[in-house]
Structure formats: C-alpha cells, structure tokens
Amino acid sequence: MTEIEWWEYDDAAELAAAVAGDIQFVIESALDARGSAVIALAGGRTPFPAYEKLAQAKLDWKKVTIVPSDERIVPLGDPKSNVTGLAKIFLPKGARVMPIVPAATDDYKAAGRSADALMQDLHWPLDLCLLGVGGDGHTASIFPGPDFDEALNGPRERRALGVMPDPLPPEAPFPRVTLSRAAIAASKALMIMITGQDKRDVLEKAIDQGVSSAYPIGRILADVELPVDIHWAP
Ligand SMILES: O=C1O[C@H](COP(=O)(O)O)[C@@H](O)[C@H](O)[C@H]1O
Numbered sequence: 001m002t003e004i005e006w007w008e009y010d011d012a013a014e015l016a017a018a019v020a021g022d023i024q025f026v027i028e029s030a031l032d033a034r035g036s037a038v039i040a041l042a043g044g045r046t047p048f049p050a051y052e053k054l055a056q057a058k059l060d061w062k063k064v065t066i067v068p069s070d071e072r073i074v075p076l077g078d079p080k081s082n083v084t085g086l087a088k089i090f091l092p093k094g095a096r097v098m099p100i101v102p103a104a105t106d107d108y109k110a111a112g113r114s115a116d117a118l119m120q121d122l123h124w125p126l127d128l129c130l131l132g133v134g135g136d137g138h139t140a141s142i143f144p145g146p147d148f149d150e151a152l153n154g155p156r157e158r159r160a161l162g163v164m165p166d167p168l169p170p171e172a173p174f175p176r177v178t179l180s181r182a183a184i185a186a187s188k189a190l191m192i193m194i195t196g197q198d199k200r201d202v203l204e205k206a207i208d209q210g211v212s213s214a215y216p217i218g219r220i221l222a223d224v225e226l227p228v229d230i231h232w233a234p
Pocket residue numbers: 042043044045046047069070071072082131132133134135138139140141172
C-alpha cells in the first residue's frame with residue numbers, strides 16, 4: 001500500500017484553488033525540466049471548478065497536452081463528453097486537448113484500442129494523473145463488468161482500453177474508454193479530488209479493503225507505489 005495523504009478544505013472553492021495550485025506546480029516543473037507537460041485530468045463534474053481556476057494561471061499552455069482520464073463513448077460536443085468539457089476550458093488557452101474517442105462508435109473495444117494507439121504517441125509516463133471517484137467507487141472509467149480484470153491486470157504497456165460498465169451508471173449510462181491501472185500507476189504524480197461525506201466514506205472503505213476491495217479505486221490504490229494526495233471538501 002502506498003503512502004496516502006488527505007488534504008481537507010472547508011469548502012469547494014478552497015478545494016478548487018488548492019487543486020488548481022498543485023496541478024499548476026506539476027505543469028511548471030515539467031515545463032522547466034523537459035519543456036513540455038502531459039497530464040490526464042478526470043472528467044465528471046467535481047473537478048471543473050479547479051480547471052476553471054487553473055486556466056487562469058500564466059503558463060506556456062502551448063506546451064501542455066491534456067488528455068481525459070477516461071471518456072464516455074458519445075459524440076464530441078455532447079454535454080456528457082469529458083474531453084468536450086476540458087476543451088472548452090483549455091483550448092482557448094492554447095493547450096493541446098486530446099480527444100481519445102474521436103467518433104461515437106458501437107464497438108467500444110475498438111474505441112479502446114484506438115485510444116491506446118493515440119496514447120502510445122504521447123510522452124510517457126504522464127506527469128500527472130488527477131482522478132475522481134464515483135459514489136460507486138469507480139475511478140477514471142474502471143468499473144465492475146466484463147472488462148474489469150483487463151483494466152486492472154492487462155499488460156503493462158496497455159495504456160487505454162474500452163470498458164462496458166455493468167451495471168451502467170445511471171448518471172452517464174455509456175460504454176467508456178479509460179486509462180488502465182498500469183497507466184495510472186505509472187504516472188509521476190497521482191492526485192484524487194472528491195467532495196462529500198458519502199464519497200469520503202467509500203474511499204476510506206476502499207483503502208481499508210486494499211487489494212481485495214470490490215471498489216475499483218481500492219484495487220488501484222493497493223497497487224500504486226507513488227505517494228497519493230487526496231483532496232477533499234464536504
Ligand atoms: O463518470 C465519471 O465519473 C467520475 C466521477 O465523477 P464526479 O462528477 O462524481 O466527480 C469521473 O472521475 C470520471 O472521469 C467520469 O467519467
């Protein structure tokens with residue numbers, strides 16, 4: 001089990017400012033060290049106030065590549081598309097925001113292979129992976145279902161894959177493409193951002209359960225070696 005540090009904030013605004021500051025620091029460090037930065041950012045809803053704040057930072061955005069940690073297989077522009085939300089915020093800054101599912105398709109496995117091929121062209125490992133956690137304990141789009149084992153235990157070089165959640169989450173009932181556990185665990189920095197006591201309870205339980213956890217986030221955290229920062233507000 002890795003070293004996990006909880007960071008607690010009074011409210012969502014404080015949380016957003018802190019997470020934005022930490023992401024900015026990672027990007028600046030990568031730009032100083034290498035002249036470019038590649039980061040994966042969670043989708044859903046929780047992290048978007050932090051992204052709005054981050055976008056105000058004075059950075060050489062043209063040298064920053066952003067990929068979603070996962071994507072719902074929906075057309076680009078759909079309100080449920082994670083990359084569409086990221087693109088609205090970071091494209092105007094000049095960042096490269098990479099769709100990993102360029103077109104909606106019925107073949108989620110093929111979508112996963114295509115996302116994996118796109119990821120192979122990126123500088124690797126990721127400078128940062130920021131994860132969210134669903135109320136059901138999923139993270140990125142690693143869900144229980146027929147692809148769970150492949151997402152957790154597939155070959156190390158597999159960076160992304162297609163996933164059919166079972167059951168489909170009611171708030172976004174779509175097949176998905178997600179970073180694999182190996183890709184997440186290989187990141188140079190790993191952060192989690194959540195809000196609310198319910199998600200905190202799930203995350204604490206998942207961490208306690210460790211490698212035998214039924215929650216995807218528990219299985220991932222049981223396997224990472226780098227320290228993990230969890231940012232939380234009620
Ligand atoms: O479906 C998803 O859910 C998780 C959690 O989203 P949140 O809005 O409850 O924070 C998210 O991290 C993931 O990227 C997304 O596709």
